[in-house]
Amino acid sequence: MLTSLLPGFRHLRTPFALxxxxxFQLWILVGDYVPSRSEAQGFIERIYALGDVAGRAAVTAAISFLLYLAGDIxxxxxxxxxxxxxxLRLPNIAPHRFSTLSAQSRYALNEFSSNAFVKRGGVSPGGNVSSLTERIVMEFTEIRMRLIANHLDVYLEHDRYDAEADFRMNVGFYSVPLWPxxxxxxxxxxxxxxxxxxxLFGNGLRARRDANEILVQAIVSRIVDSRMYQEEADRDFEPSSANTPIRPRPSTR
Incomplete structure (x- = not known):
């Protein structure tokens, strides 16, 4: 039961924290302009009265829901x-730190992609391998769905890192204006x-690379099949006019 509830709590955490x-940042900026209970009039006074009628628990629940809704937006x-x-040109300082795919994962994915071209004669695989690797990376969302359907344990491990990355990157990103x-x-x-x-943002990027590492290993280990890879590999068996031998027609004389 706890295992089934944890993914839901992970995905609730980030919007609520944001x-x-x-x-909190808005309260620091405009908190002085919000009238106190004794000074409130009109609509603000009705809000205070509604809090008295609903009770503290209902007010807390309503505020929590609004915070979650704002964070999700x-x-x-x-x-x-x-x-x-x-x-902002920040990756120029340290390009490898701002990548969502580690060097090891990209190398493993390139090696895997190159297997789709081994039976194709006369094709220079350099640029083709890189192109296929990028297409497989764009397929990560589909890979996640296949893990949910067939390998839930692998998906839950990936989801743990993915939720940590989402939380740390968003909180790190939105907390920057807080300090000024x-x-x-x-x-x-x-x-x-x-x-x-x-x-904190850098730690989130590291968690994102770890989450993508699980997807890459699932692909290269053939735990799940990559549609992009399979489509490219199937071209080895397509008839090509360049490779089809020309047979002489029998003479009718």
């Missing part, structure tokens, strides 16, 4: 965050917290 983080995928980071806000209202020393956000 919602709380964004709400602003949450970004790792692809989107890496794209933003690339636009606190520094403005308190002390400039809080700007050092930006480095903590960067480290």
């Amino acid at each position: 919602g709380a983080l964004c709400a 602003v949450r970004l995928s790792s692809t989107q965050m890496v794209y933003i980071v690339e636009r 806000i606190i520094a403005w209202y308190w002390t400039p020393w809080m700007l050092l917290g930006i480095f903590a956000s960067m480290v």
Whole structure:
């Protein structure tokens, strides 16, 4: 029972944490403009009255739901965050640290992809292998679905790293504005917290590489089949006009 509940808790954690983080930053910026209970009038006064009627437990549940909803709206995928980071030219500092696929995984995937061309004579596999590798990487979402259907234990291990990556990368990304806000209202020393956000984001990227490593090993070990690889390998058995021998027609004389 606990095993079946854990994946759900993992996916609830990130939106709730993002919602709380964004709400805290908003509270620092505009909290002074929110009237207190004794000063509230109109709509704000009705909100306070609604809290009295519903009770503290209902108010807590409503706030938690709103935080989750807000966090789910602003949450970004790792692809989107890496794209933003690339636009900021940060990968130029350390390209290998901003990749979602480790060098070992890419090498293993290239070696696997090259097997699709071994029986094809006269074809230079260099660029073809790289192209096939990229297509297999784009197939990772389908690979996840196949793991759910046929190898749930492997998928759960992948999902654990994937959830950790999603949490760390999003929290690290959205916590960057927090430190300048606190520094403005308190002390400039809080700007050092930006480095903590960067480290958290880097840990998320490392977890993302670990999650993708599981998918790569599942593919190269043939635990699941890659549709892109199979389509490329099947071309070895397609008839080609260049390789079809020309047989002389028998004479009718």
